[in-house]
Amino acid sequence: MRADPPLPAAGRLAGDWHAMVQPELRLVFSASLLSVRAALGRSLAGLEPLCLSHDDASSVELVLAEVLTNIVKHAYRGDPGGVIDLRIRHGPDGTGEALLCEVRDYGRTFPRSCLPGGQKRDPDAEPILCPEGGYGWFLIRSLANDLSYVRTGGCNCLRFRMMLLRCRDGLPA
Amino acid sequence: MMDVTTRTQGTMMIASVNAARIDAAAAVQFRDVMQAATADAPSRVVLDLAQVTFLDSSGLGAVIGTMKRIAPDRRLELAALNPAVAKVFRLTCLDTIFVIHESADAALASEVPDGRAHAC
Numbered sequence: 001m002r003a004d005p006p007l008p009a010a011g012r013l014a015g016d017w018h019a020m021v022q023p024e025l026r027l028v029f030s031a032s033l034l035s036v037r038a039a040l041g042r043s044l045a046g047l048e049p050l051c052l053s054h055d056d057a058s059s060v061e062l063v064l065a066e067v068l069t070n071i072v073k074h075a076y077r078g079d080p081g082g083v084i085d086l087r088i089r090h091g092p093d094g095t096g097e098a099l100l101c102e103v104r105d106y107g108r109t110f111p112r113s114c115l116p117g118g119q120k121r122d123p124d125a126e127p128i129l130c131p132e133g134g135y136g137w138f139l140i141r142s143l144a145n146d147l148s149y150v151r152t153g154g155c156n157c158l159r160f161r162m163m164l165l166r167c168r169d170g171l172p173a
Numbered sequence: 174m175m176d177v178t179t180r181t182q183g184t185m186m187i188a189s190v191n192a193a194r195i196d197a198a199a200a201v202q203f204r205d206v207m208q209a210a211t212a213d214a215p216s217r218v219v220l221d222l223a224q225v226t227f228l229d230s231s232g233l234g235a236v237i238g239t240m241k242r243i244a245p246d247r248r249l250e251l252a253a254l255n256p257a258v259a260k261v262f263r264l265t266c267l268d269t270i271f272v273i274h275e276s277a278d279a280a281l282a283s284e285v286p287d288g289r290a291h292a293c
Binding site: 033034036037054055058059061062065066069072073120121123127128130131132133134135136138139142143 | 194196197198227229230231233234235237238240241244245256257260261264265266267269270
């Protein structure tokens, strides 16, 4: 009779996805900027068992912040009665791993039902002419992969993938 | 709750943000607090972000708004960007329009701003 292999110590689980199948992280919350802030805190806390690098964690927090804030400001236009439903799953992706994120809301659709492109600074423009907004979608598109958007029966559903680079800060992967 | 501590030395004011986040929920307050804090500022205003660990596009917009509002008589510079904050400026290429100091003390020690220009 063969003995079961010893369970890895908690700290060793981090780099071994197969050893830790995460349950789906789901948060349902009201559409206010303070609720978004709280939801970001709970999301990051929920992802702590994955031991993300600081760089990965900050990218995930930034993309989620931009997506969720956009829903509060534009889909619900500040109506705190709106509801946001966020789901995050962790899984293998090609040769690496990724977080699969899905965000649903029941507010207005995007203009022309298309995701905005966003912008970065025009390097030829005078600094004083820099726009003060419009960078959110540029940041989302810079950091997230496979963005998709569908509108079904009054529900906006945005899906995207955050590749985890897993590099330790300051060291190559 | 958003507050900023300022100290002025010669032609430079250091404005230290005493908050961990300049996000969408804080951006308007940040703008208002900076407007009041820089009302009688000298020619260089250094925004010390050492305590800020998260800044999103709303926060970025509020920083740009502050830069524009105090111009042309005064220039906004940045100091002590945490990696997550530096990433936002870098990705949007807005790091090219600000002089960025390692720390508030390094800013105070700088006689002439060390312009940081790189291709973007």
